[in-house]
Amino acid sequence: MAPFEALYGRKCRSPVCWDDRSDAVVLGPEMIQEMVEQVQIIRQKMRASQDRQKSYADTRRSDISFEVGEKLRRYLSDPSHVLSPEVIEVDEQLSYLETPKEILDRKVRKTRNGETALVKVLWTNHNVEEATWETEASMRESYPHLFA
Numbered sequence: 285m286a287p288f289e290a291l292y293g294r295k296c297r298s299p300v301c302w303d304d305r306s307d308a309v310v311l312g313p314e315m316i317q318e319m320v321e322q323v324q325i326i327r328q329k330m331r332a333s334q335d336r337q338k339s340y341a342d343t344r345r346s347d348i349s350f351e352v353g354e355k356l357r358r359y360l361s362d363p364s365h366v367l368s369p370e371v372i373e374v375d376e377q378l379s380y381l382e383t384p385k386e387i388l389d390r391k392v393r394k395t396r397n398g399e400t401a402l403v404k405v406l407w408t409n410h411n412v413e414e415a416t417w418e419t420e421a422s423m424r425e426s427y428p429h430l431f432a
Contacts, residue, residue: 290326293319372409383408384423387430388415405430 288296293316374380389404401420406412424431 285322287326290319290322370409380409384427384430387423388412390420391417 286296372380384405385408386406387403388406391402391404393400393402402417403420403423404415405418405423406415
């Protein structure tokens with residue numbers, strides 16, 4: 285029995301399950317009492333499963349212990365910790381020229397149609413984590429000095 289049918293005592297009238305309105309059943313007190321009992325059983329089972337989920341979450345949460353007092357220390361300011369921002373020259377359109385610094389890695393990607401040589405490029409004004417994979421052919425054409 286579907287949850288909707290258990291709660292409301294009739295099938296859901298969705299496009300998946302169109303019932304003819306002439307199939308309506310006249311409900312007597314016995315059928316209503318039976319439906320109420322079925323709904324109570326379903327609700328009890330749903331509460332039991334929710335309680336099990338809560339108790340499982342509580343046991344998982346209690347396993348984690350924090351020792352905050354020993355691990356954290358007060359921060360002492362130090363002038364050497366101050367970072368100076370990089371200066372980036374920006375033109376009238378608020379854009380700047382991005383040029384590659386160096387090639388970090390090479391690999392060949394195999395596809396159904398063939399193989400493509402790729403290089404990992406480190407760009408100016410970016411960290412190593414922001415390096416991108418570019419095709420070797422386009423990089424050789426645009427920046428031949430990197431491959432000398």
